[in-house]
Amino acid sequence: AQSVAQPEDQVNVAEGNPLTVKCTYSVSGNPYLFWYVQYPNRGLQFLLKYITGDNLVKGSYGFEAEFNKSQTSFHLKKPSALVSDSALYFCAVRAPYGNNRLAFGKGNQVVVIP
Amino acid sequence: EAQVTQNPRYLITVTGKKLTVTCSQNMNHEYMSWYRQDPGLGLRQIYYSMNVEVTDKGDVPEGYKVSRKEKRNFPLILESPSPNQTSLYFCASSSAIAGMSNQPQHFGDGTRLSIL
Numbered sequence: 302a303q304s305v306a307q308p309e310d311q312v313n314v315a316e317g318n319p320l321t322v323k324c325t326y327s328v329s330g331n332p333y334l335f336w337y338v339q340y341p342n343r344g345l346q347f348l349l350k351y352i353t354g355d356n357l358v359k360g361s362y363g364f365e366a367e368f369n370k371s372q373t374s375f376h377l378k379k380p381s382a383l384v385s386d387s388a389l390y391f392c393a394v395r396a397p398y399g400n401n402r403l404a405f406g407k408g409n410q411v412v413v414i415p
Numbered sequence: 416e417a418q419v420t421q422n423p424r425y426l427i428t429v430t431g432k433k434l435t436v437t438c439s440q441n442m443n444h445e446y447m448s449w450y451r452q453d454p455g456l457g458l459r460q461i462y463y464s465m466n467v468e469v470t471d472k473g474d475v476p477e478g479y480k481v482s483r484k485e486k487r488n489f490p491l492i493l494e495s496p497s498p499n500q501t502s503l504y505f506c507a508s509s510s511a512i513a514g515m516s517n518q519p520q521h522f523g524d525g526t527r528l529s530i531l
Contacts, residue, residue: 302474307457333517344419344505344522345458352517391457395517401446401465402473403520407457 303328303394307406315414320382322409324375324392332394334375336366339389339408348390351375362386382413417442421506421523428496429531436491436526438506445511447489448473448520449481451502458505464489465511496530503527 304327314320326332333352337345349360356368366377375392392406419440428434440447448463450473460473464483478500480492489508493500504527507520 305457335519337522342524344524345507345520346522347519350517350519393458397517401463401471401511402460403448403463404460404474405450405458407455 303332303396303402303404305392305394305404305406307390307392307409309409311410311412313412313414314382316384317381320377320379320386320411320413322377322390322392322411324377324406325373326375326392326394327373328394328396330397331370332375333397334366334368335393335395335403336360336364336375336377337391337393339391345391348377382411384413384415387411387413417521419506419508419521419523421504421526423526424524425527427529427531430497431495434493434496434528436493436504436506436528438489438491438523439487440489440506440508440521441487442508442510442521443486444508444521445486446518446520447483447506447508449479449489449491450505450507451475451500452505452525453502461491461504493528496528498530501528501530 335350336348351368359365445466449461450458459475462481464470506523509518509520
């Protein structure tokens, strides 16, 4: 079954510094990968996805992620963090065939310090 | 406005009292899903549905039921709730092509259930 690991519980970064949120996955075949963000008392919002093609994917709010097949990773990045980026970030993976089960990681709390 | 609507947003109830959390989407999406969110565990999928009258178990289906009689609605039913089902629940939907869904999911704002 597919699974996702987000190794850090919390990521602290100073405003204006680069932000990286790590994600590694396990799945049979080529993965469908997603990043979502959750603000307090709200549902998850889609940021970006990788299905196929270019390994560098650009998404909403200046975020991007790089798919690395050899390292089975899909790290989320932003060149310059904003205080408003403080939120909970989830990585998710689905297998390209079979069932449509989507596996989420446990989430990373990002705190951007002014 | 495209949205997924869950009701109620908050509910406190007692063990064994049947409850239903409703979910409705206005985007004509084929795929709908229920998740529960617990601290340190992230989101875990309870049930999903690829289309009307087609449902399947996710990772944690025990104690839950679902139905998909209409495309827009996907209620979550707890026949006999227990305290370990206290959690934050999310409904989500997405389009699906050829039986597979690789499209991003739209989430509701969540339902916080407390089972005493």
